[in-house]
Amino acid sequence: MAIPGYHGRVLEINLTTGNIKVEALDAQDVLLYLGGRGLATKLFYDRIEPSADPLGPDNVIVIASSPLVGSQAPTAARGHMVYKSPLTGYIGTSNSGGTWGHTFKATGYDALIIRGRASHPVFIDLSPEKIEILDASHLWGKNVPESTDSLTAGSTPGNLYRALVIGPAGENLVKYAVVANDKNRVYGRGGPGAVFGSKNLKGIRVRGREKITIADEARYRSGVDQAIYLLKQAPITKRLMRELGTAGLILLINVINMLPHRNFLDVNHDEEKLERISGEAIARGYLEKAGSCYLCPIGCQRHTAVKTADGRVRRGEGPEYETTVLMGPVCDVYDLYYIIQANYLANELGLDTVTFGGTVACAMELFEKGYLTPEQTDGLEIKFGRGDLLEKLVDLAAYRRPGLGSLLAEGSYRLAAACGHPELAMQVKKLEIPGYDPRASYAQALGYMTSPTGACHLRGGYAVSLAFFGGTKEIPRFSLLQSPIAIRNMQNTGILQDSLGVCRFTGFSFAIEPWARIVSGITGYDFSTAHLEEIANRIAALERLFNLEAGLKPEEEDVLPSRFSEIPIMSEGKPRAISRENMIQMRRDYYRARGWNDDGRPGESYLREMKIEPKKA
C-alpha cells in the first residue's frame, strides 16, 4: 500500500521502443528523497549514464510529483523535471507552477520517466485510464499556444486536459528552449525543451481526478492554516506580488545596487528610465489582470496587453522580473513596448528569456567591442540599447536561423567563445546569470558559483530574497564568513520547496516549519525539519555527484567570470568586487559546510552517511 500522499506508481516510457511500464514507487526513495526534485533526481541518477549526450536518446527526463501535490496546501501544485542539460552538460532541474503539475499527480502516478527517441514527432497522452504515445506530426512547427490549444481541445468540465509542450525553439534544439504548460508557465532553464525536441517529443497531455489520502488530517490542517496565515501576513506575498508581479522587485533591487546593467558592466541606472520598466509601470500601462497558479494565494502572474505600432492588440503573460531585467537594463533597454513583445514571442516560441537576454547582452558587448562582426550579425547593428531588435533576435534564435540565429541559439558562452572572448559571457557552468548582480551580495555570488545547474538564483539559493524580509532574515551582504552557511541553508530551503512541490515565493513568508507539519500530516511519517534538512543535504550531494561524474571540474567551474573580480560596483558607499581569493575562500568553506571535501567532492564516508551509492567507475 502506498504511503499517504503518494499513489505509489512510477511510469516509465521508452520512446525508442514504445515500451511502457509501471513500477511500484520504492518507499525507501520516498523517505530518503521525498518527492519532486529529490525523487526525480534519484530516479534520474539511477537510470542515466553521466556521459550521455544531452540531446541523444540516452538522456533521461524524469518528471516527479510531491506528496503535497493533491492536497490543499497553498501553492502545492507544482511539477518538477530533471534531465541532463544541453546548455551546461550537467544536471538540469526545473520547476514550474501552473496547472500541469497538479493534473499530472491526478493521473495516479508519482513520477514519469522518459527515455529513448521517437522515430517521428509524438506526444504522450496520459490519464488514469490509458497511456498512449500518439503522433504529433500535425503539431510539429506549431508554437506553444497553438500546440496547447490543440492538445487541450476536447476537455470536459471538471476533467480538463492539461498540456506540457515545446515550441519551435525546442524542435530546433535551441540549447535554452523551455517546456511550457498553461502556455506561459515554463520549465525554463538549461534547455529541457531541447531535450524534448531531441526525443521528438512535442508534449505530454494529462487528465485525471485521482486523489491522495491524508494520514493525519488535524496535523496537516494546522500546518496549512499556519502557512496561509503567514502568506497573508507578509507584504511581499500578500500584496506586492499580486499588485506588481515579480517585476515589482525591480526598484527594490536597484535600491540595494544589485540590478545589473549592460552585460553586468555596472549597476548604474537612470532612475527615471528605470521607472519606465518597473512593475509599477507594467501595472499602470499594460496589466489587464493578475493571475495565479493552481492553489496559489500569492497571484504573481501578469496578464498583459500591448498595442502595437500597427494598431493591433497583442495579449500574453508577463514580463516577469528576470525577463524585464535581462532583456531590459542588461541590454541597456528601458522600453517596455519592446520588452513585452519580445517576451510574448519568446514564450510563444519556447525560449528561456533569462538565457536569451543574457546571450543578447553578451552579443551586444561583443559587437560594440568589435569581436562580433557585422558579417556575423547579418548586418544587424547589435548595440546596447537596441530594444527594437529584441523581437527579431528572438525569432532568429528560436528558429536557429543560419548565421546569427545559430550563434544565439547556443547561449552566451558558446557565442562568446566562438568570437574568441569567452570571458564576456556572464555565466557559470555556461548558464547565464539572472538579474541580481553578485557583487552586491556575496551569498548570492556563492549561490551562483555552487548551484548544480549553473548560475541560477532558484537552484543556487535565492539569497537576494533575504533583503525583503524586513530584516527578519537579512544577512550581511558582504560577509565572507557568513555567506557559505547562509547560502547552503538557502539552497536547502529551495531543494525542499522543489521537493515538496511548493512555490519559491512562499519563502518570502516562511521557511520550512509549516511544510514539515503539512508533509508529516499528509504522510503520517514524522518529517521533522531536522529530517528534512538531512534530505536536502542528500539531494544536494546526489546532484553534485552526478555533475562530477558528468565531468564537472570544481576548480575551474565553481567560479564567477573574471568581470566580477576586476570591475567593482559601488554599493553602500564602497567599491565592491569579489576577488579570486575571496571566491576560493567562500567556495572552500561552502564545501566544508556541505560536508564535502575541500576539492568540492562528497567523500566516500559522507556518501555512505547520506546513503548514496555512487555509480561504479
Add this chain to the structure above:
Amino acid sequence: MAPYKWQASEDIFRLFHSIGHASLLYDIQDSHSGNMAMRWKNAQGEEMIVITATGSQKGDLEPNHLCYLSPGETDFGYYKASSETDIHVNILSLPGAQASMHAHVKELIMATLDDQPAPKTPLPFVPVDPLAFYHLGPEIPVDWFAVPSGSPEMAKTIPARLADHPLTIIYGHGAMTRGRTLKETFFNLCLANNAGYIVRLIERQIRSTRAKRQALKTPEKQEKNLVPEAPLPVGQSPELEELRSKIKAAPESHFHFRPTPYNTDIENRCDFPEEDEILKEFRKTGNRLFESRLSPFHTGSMSVRGVDYLLYAPQASMPYEVGGPLLKLPLAPNPGDDTELLLHKKIYAESDFQALIHAYVPEAEAHAHFIYPGEETPIEKIIPVDAEGSFMYLVIPVLPPKFDEARLVSLLHDYRVVVVRGGGVWAAGGLSLSEALHHPSSVREICLYRLAALERGLDLRKMEPEKAKKW
C-alpha cells in the same frame, strides 16, 4: 591637598554616561536617583574616587556631573558629590571593590515590600531564577533604615552587608552593590531587578489561579495548603515560598546550569573587527536584547556559526553604548569551554542553524513555573493565546531544568525556540541573528498576554486553540 578633580577624563565620563543612560533604559532609576562610584588613579598616580554629583540626572550625565575625590576629602569641589558618598567610600574600601552603585530597582523594591510595623526586620529576598540565585546568592539581605538615604547608619550597615554579599537591598529604597568594575555593579543591579520581576510575575500567576486550584483540590489537600507550616508575612504566598524552599534545598535540580561567573577580563575584546557587517548585527541584536528586556544586562549569549568556528558574544545583552566581548572561537569543543558555550557548539554540531541566541526572558522564566488549576506539574508547553503568537508558533515547548541536550536540538529544529524552566530561552536562526532574535522577542509577548489573561481571571484553557493542544 589634591587639586580640584572635576577636570574630565573622556574615558571615565563615557563609562559613567553609558552606564547611567543604560540604567534609565532598564528603568532602575528615576530621573535623578541613584549614584555610581569607582576607584581611579589619576595621571599623577593618585588614588581617587569618581562619583556622580548629587542630584545629577544619571540618564543624561555631563562631564561636570562627575566628582573626582580623594578618599579623605569627599566634600571638596564645586559640584557636590552624592549624598551617599560616605556609603560608597566605605564600600570601595572593601577588598576587591573597585566600583559601587546604587539604583532604584523597582521590581525588587516591590517584591520586598511588606506591611509590618516599623522598625521592620525584613526577611532576605530569595530569588527563584538562576541568574540572581547564583550571581547574587540564594539569600539577598534586606535592611530597613529609619533614615533610608545617605544616613550614617547606612554607611555602616551597607558596607558590612557587602562584605559578604555582592548586593544588598535597602527596604523601600533600592539596592547597593559592589563590583570589580562599574559594569559589574550595573550587572548586579539588573539581575536584582530582574529577580524581583520574576518573583512578582510568579506571585501574580499564583494568585490569579488560587481560587480555581483550591476549588479543584480534595478537602485534605485544601486544608494542608491553606495552613502552612510556618506563618508567612502578609503578602507572601505559600506556593511561592514552597518553590523557594525547594530551590534553596536543591538548586542544581531546579536550574539548567550554573551561569559562568561575571567575567571582567574580556570586557572590550573584539576578535573580528574587520567583519563590520556582522559586528553591526551583534551590536544591534545585543542592544535589542537589553532594551527590550529580553535578558538582563550582560546575560545570555549569542553566536553566529562559521564553517570551523563561531562568533560568540558571551554577554549577549549589551546596550550600544556599553557593548560586550565579541569572540571568535573554534567550533570544536575545548576543555576550557563553559556550559553555555558548549551548548552552542553542540547545537551547531547537530544542526544546520546559522545563529543561536540564549536569553533569560523574565516573562518566560516566570511562566514556565505555571501550573494549570487541577494539575500538579508545571507546563510543558506554552500555547499562545494572541493572534500572531498562535499562528507563528502554535506552541512553544518548555523543557524541565534537566534534560537530554539532544532533545533541545530536536525541539529547536521543529519549533526554533524552546523555553527551559530555570534555564532561559534558546532560539535558533536558520540564516541570521535577526531571525533568531525574533523568537525570544515573540516569546516575551506571548507570555505577557497569557499572564495578563490570568490576571484578568480568564480561563487560558478556553483561549488556547484546540489544534495547539494536540500538536
